[in-house]
Structure formats: C-alpha cells, structure tokens
Amino acid sequence: MKNYSLLVTLLLFSSLLTAQQKEWTLEECVNYALDNNIQVKQSELEVELSDIEKRDALGNFIPSINGQATNAWNTGLTQNVTTGILQNQTTRNFSAGVTAGLTLYDGLRNFKQLQRARISRIASEYSLDKMKDDIALFVADAYLQVLFSKQNLEVLKAQNEVTQQQLVRTRDLVEAGVLPQGDLLEIQATIADEKQRMIVADNQIQISLIGLAQTLGIKDYQNFNIAERDYNIFGNEILENSVYDIIEKAKEERSEIKIAEANRELAEMDVELTKGAYLPTLNAFFNYNTRESGQSRIIGSTLDPNEPTRQIGIVESSNEIVVAPNAVPTLGSPLPFFEQLYRNDGVTYGLQLNVPILNGFATRNQVRRNEVNVKRAQFQLEQAELDLEANVYQAYTDARGAFEVYEASLVAADAQERAFEYATERFNVGLTNAFDFSQAKIRFENTQREALRAKYDYIFKLKVVELYFGIPVGDLKF
Template sequence: MKKLTLIAALFGVFFTAHAQEGKKWTLRECVTYALENNISVKQSQLDLEAAEIDKSDAIGNYLPSINGQASNSWNTGLTQNVTTGVLQNQTTRNLSAGVTASVNVFNGLRNLRQLQRAKLSRIAAMYSLEQMENDIALFVANSYLEVLVNKEVLEVLKEQNQLTKEQYQRTQDLVDAGTLPEGDLLEIKATNADEKQQIIVAENNVRIALISLAQTLLIEDYENFDIVKETYNTPMASILDQKPEEIIDNAKENRYEIKLAEQNVELAEKDVEISKSAYYPSLSAFFNYNTRESGAERITQGGVDSSQPTQVIGQVESTGEVVVAPNFALETLPPRPFIDQLWLNDGISYGVQLNVPILNGFSTRNSVKRNEINVKRAEYQLEQAKLDLESNIYQAYVDAQGSAKAYEAAKTALESQEQAYAYAQDRYDVGLTNAFDFSQSKFRLSNTQSQLIQAKYNYIFKLKVLELYFGVDPEDIKL
C-alpha cells in the first residue's frame, strides 16, 4: 500500500510484524492498522465506491432500455373479448403480454457530459481518499513519536535516579566516616523521593500517550498495547536550503488538497454543460411487440339454420335476383390453443419521438445560472485552498527552522550542562560543595536531557512534514 511505503520511508522504519498477543507495534503496523480500520478512511473508500457506481450509471445511459410486461385477468359480465374486440356477457380469462425497447438517439449530449462528470467525480474521490490517508498516516506518526518522547524521558529519569541511589550510598559512607554532615544525606534522600515522583509522572505520561495512540487505532486492549523501542537518528536538513516559494510551487503541483479543489472546479463546469443540454431538442426511438390470448369460447358461423325460414328482404333491380336475410346457425367452439393464439393475435409498433423545449417556466435557464454560481464558488474554494496551502507551508517552514534552532540550542545546552554537572560532581566528591547544590546541578542536567529529546523528535516531525510539502517521493525520504 502506498501509504505504508510513505510512512515507513518517512521515518526509516522497517520492522518485522509480531503475531503473538501483547506484541509491540511498529510504526508501520500502526499505520497499516489505522488505514484499514479508521472510520474516516472507510467513509472515503465508500465515496470512491459510490463514484464507481455513478460512472456505471453514466455508461448505462448509452444502452437501450428494454421492458417486458404481462397481465392475466378474469372477467365476469359484459366485457370485451380481447381477441375479437366484441362486447359480450362472459366469464373468461384474458392474457396480454408485450416487450418494449426504447433508446435515446439525441438528448443534447447529456449522456456524454454525464459520463465525463462521472469520471471527474471518481478522480476527485480518489484524491479525497489519498488526502484522508495522508492525514491519518501523519496523525498516527505524530502520536507514535509522542510515545517515544515520553519513553525516552522516562529512561533519562530512571538513569538519573540510579545515579542518585549510587550517590546516596557514597554519601552514607562519608557520613558514617564523619567526612560529611548528615544534612547532605537528608538532601539526597529528598532528591531521590522527588525523582521517584517524577518517574511516576513520566510513567503516567507514557501510559496516557499509549492509550491515546490505541484510541486513534481503535484498539480497546489498552493494557497490552505497546510499541517497539526504537531510536531515530536526526535527519539531514537539506530541505531547509530550499526557498519557501520553491516548496509552494512543488506543493501546488503535488498536494491532494489542490488537486481535489481543481477537480471540484471541473465538476462544477461540467454541471453547467449538463444543465445547458436541456436547451436542445431530444430524439428517442421505440419498438413494441405485443400479443394476447383469451380463454373465452369462440362463436362462429355454422350451416343453415333449418328451424328458421328464409326471409326475403329485397330484390336486385338490375337482375331481379332475390335478396334474403341470412339464417345461418351460430356455433360455439372452444378457444384456440394457447400458442396458436399468441401467434395469431400478435402485433408490433415502432416509431420515433421528438421533444422540443419551448417554455418551462425558466427552469432550464435558472438551473444553468445556479450551476454557473457553483463554478464561481468552486473557483473561490480553489483559490482559498492555494492560499491555505501557502500559509501552511510558510508556517511549516518557520516551524522547521525554529525546531532546528531549538534542537541545536538543546544540544549546546546539554553539552554545557554535562560539563557543569561533571564539575559539580568533582567539587562534591572533594567536599567543596554541598548535596543541595549538587542535586540542583543533576536536576538541571535531567531537565536539559528531556528538553533535547522533545526538541529532537519535534524537529524530525516538522522536517518530514516540510519534505512532503516539497513533494519528495516517499521512497527517497530517509532519516
């Protein structure tokens, strides 16, 4: 997955996954789990799936629509015979069936523009998903580094407390020998108690940071959640050699928030084109095949009815031929076979239909105007996105510069404090300073070490965020 490579390369971490319960999580595993389970990422994935469906709908608009229909009814009384069309008193069953196909021949290029819009919408959904994954990955990385900071601070406090315990034993020996006053021993006891309290606070900070990271990953087993112990080297700060304007230019070409805003402008413009399609006439074609069948008995003409005499009703003037009234007998027959009726009673209809818009209460014109307003709104949003990106990059650049200076200052302070601590220890060992002054020197050293740890990881994170703004390929980002 692209985001896994991004974060793994971003912080130079490539660890082997652990399968056992209570495992220690690597940064790579945390990012993987977050991208698979984060609700916001899942929602963005659903948006992409919905965009795929919209694209399928747009393609389907080019296909003809085919619909079949059938009905079977029972009628009693004076009803029409579906095969003869004659009204008669009857109790019968009638079946009718048909299939109709229709296709849009021309509809103002609406189908083409809707397909184009669906493709743009899919690209926008992809950009949105990428942006969401980037944000989640960086958020997880920041939370992960927060845990590392608290863990290293805890280790520093424990190391300092170990030195205090060793100092306590030496001071105890000197007090027993009468070289130092007992007040120095009491001072070291107080220092030890204070350091233990700091260790408890630091342990709580580690636990809180782990719980916060677990909550970000939607992991509920807080008790067994922990991360791999790993120390990061300070990266090269070559990105700070670039001018902010160069970083901004690269970011505008590569950042997903800009690409997404640009896609939204294109979508709004495509909506204008779609709404203008309603100005044009539309032409559609149709074809229908239908048939029918009846369960009614047939009444047909038989032979001469001998029970009724032939009646003369006239004479042909030219020939003198007698005209008589028909006296044929009517014969009732069973209905024809089902299949035969379907063939005998079928029919087709086909044609084209032209619709010309003349007046629709300004609906089309107002729709075009609304979409034109949406285009302007999307253009403003794009402009705002560029301004926000520019502001964020300048802020990130200043933050990276400031964190670099803070890190260098913290290193210098630590070097000075280590020298001051060594000097204080030498003086304390020969009795030239008391335990209180020595404890204060050790406290300042511990505080400086903690500040260096925080400055280091803050510098790492700010630097990598700036590199991503610059468009450095994830595979090329090293610590």
C-alpha cells in the same frame, strides 16, 4: 518441588510470549494505517462510488429494455367479449410485451455526464491521496510521541539510579557526621519525586500507545508496542531550498490544489450539462406485445329454431319490418396458450422528438445556479492556493525554528551535563549541600528531556515540509 517447577515453567512461558510480542516500527505503523485506518477506508469508498457513477454514465449509451407480463382475473357483471352479452362471469386474460428505447440525441448530455464522471473519479483519488498523507503524518506524530515518552522514562530511570547511589553515599556521610541529616532527607525526597515522575511517564506511554493503536485500528492494546530504536534526522538538506521553491513545488504536487481544480471542472461540467436541457431530445422506441385469453371462442353459428329471424329495422315509406337471420354463435374451447400468443402478437416502433419550449424558467435558473457554483469553485481554488502558501510557509518556518531549537537544546544539555558532573564532584567532597545537588540534577534532567522533545519535534516538522515538497509518503526517511 512441584510448585517450584510449575513457577519456573510459567516464567519461561511468559518470557517466551514477551519475546514473541511484535514490536512495530514507524514504517510498519504507517503502512498498516494506510491499509486499515477507518478514514482511509471511507475515502476508498468514495473512489468506489465514483466508479459506480462512471458506470452509470456509460449505461446511458446502452438501450433500455423492459419486459412486462400480466395475468388477470375479472369476476362480476361484465360484457362477454365473444357474444357481446352482459353476464356474471369470471374471465382471465394474459398479456405480455417487451419495450426497448434508445436515446439518439439529448443535447450531448450523455457525453458530458461521462466526462463529469471521469473528473469526479480523479477528484476522489486526489482526496484519497490527501487522506493518506494526513494519516501518515498523524501516525508519525503519535509514534514519535510514544518514542519520546519511552526515552523520557529511560532518562528518569537512569537519573534515579544515580540518585540511589547518592542516597547510599549520603547515608554513610551522615552517619559519619560529615553531612547534616537534612541532606539525607533531601535526597530521599528527590527519590520519591523521581518515582512519582516515573509513574506518570509510564502512564503517558500507555496512553500514547493506546492512541496510536486506535489510529491503526488495532484493538489488542495490551500486546501492542513499538520498536525502541533511535530515529535519526534525515533529509534536512530540503531546508536549503527557498520557501518559494517549496511553495511552487507544493502547488504542482499537493492534492489540495488538485482537488480544488477538479471541483472547479466539475462545476463547469454541471453548467454544460444543464445547458443541454435547452436542446431537443430524440428517442427511438420499439415495442413487441401479445395477448391470450381463457374466454371461449366462436367456432360457428346456427339459426335459432325458436326465433329464426330478428328485427333489424323498419322501412320508412311502407312501414315494413326488416328482418335478418337470427344466428346463434357456437362456442368452443379457447385456442392453446402459445397459439394465441403467436396469432395475437404485434409490434410498435418509431421515433419521439421532444422540444423544450417553456418550463417556468427552471432550466435557465438551474444554469445560473451552476454558473454561481463555478464562481464559488474558482474562489475556493484561489483560497486553497492561499491556504497552501500559508501552510507551507508556516511548516517551513516551524522546521527551521525547530532545528535551531534542537541545536540550542543540545548545547544546553551538554552544558548542564558538565554542570551536573561538577555539582556531583562538589557534593561528594562535601562542598555543596543536597538541595543544590538536587537542583543541578533537575536542571540536567530537564535539558535532556527538552533535547529529546526538540529532536522528535524537528523530525516531524521536517517530514511535513518533505510532504509539501512532493515526496511520497513511502519515500519518507526516518
């Protein structure tokens, strides 16, 4: 009894977990992917880098300020800066300074660099928008594939139930001698084939779910599932527009053209930046410096009692020796640290003008390289326009063709359903054999599957056209 109670508790707990399992709608999947997909995050990093580039350009207008300080010891035979005598000693010297610089004129390169950074920021935003559109379409395609696989499995299960019912009826008729044994074997073979296809369909569902979860960045594959709802066809009135109207709208709205235009502007700004190297640059600078030493200082002098005078020369005419008092300096302790800094400080300031004269044609060659890049960017813009026209025309044609296929698949499914009902009636009264009945059933299953496939294929291709028409991802209706 205890084991039975435990089993019931586990079953109830399992049912509760299953009931609490989140089932994702298509809108939730798209929104989650836009926030968590790795490729979208990488595009967001490019936008962040463009913001840093813009701050770099703004920083060029701000003065540069640098401070330096040095405290050094020197040991060995060196000149005593106080007495001027070479001697083995250890000296310590400290120096410090602050330097400020400001660019007053550099051929307007700072202003152009800021303009370029702003254009680069816009281009990064366009790239992010394009990535979001691509990910949204990719998620929608993967989601609809999962939904198709699930509904395909439901079709197989429903048909298998019909076959199971026919198996019971056929067994009774065979035992009554109305139908041959071969019909029973045919039905049993059909059931085995249907079970095999259901296993394959279930595996396909799991594979599709894992692929969708990876796109979203979800690692809990086992508990990931989508909401099983029937998505209707919305927005097919967009196909009432001519393909040329959609192409013109796409040129105005799509990020591909905007990215190419921004890249051309960046190439043109690079030319202007490089031409700025032809012009002189004018910089202002200011430096404050001071120093301190641990050396003893001279605080006075006295005559050397042992040698009060010293020779400093000879008179050429009389050969008389010229002498001077031989004063010996009196050394004292160095002044306090901060007093020395105060006494020994100084400033330097001025302007520096640099005029480019010759640099081995480096600037001229760089200008020519960038001019070539402008032409390349222009060609890329033209190619982007051609590619967009081709893609829109292809998407428009695919959507219209998918709609025609969908309508035809509905007609075929309706016809095969009536044919299957007729075959079922004939089989029930013994007017057809199990093989013909199975073939009619297979044809009916195939048309149902193709109708589902055509439906979701049309929905996806219709959304592609809507994106080209400039409808935002968040406004797409499913």
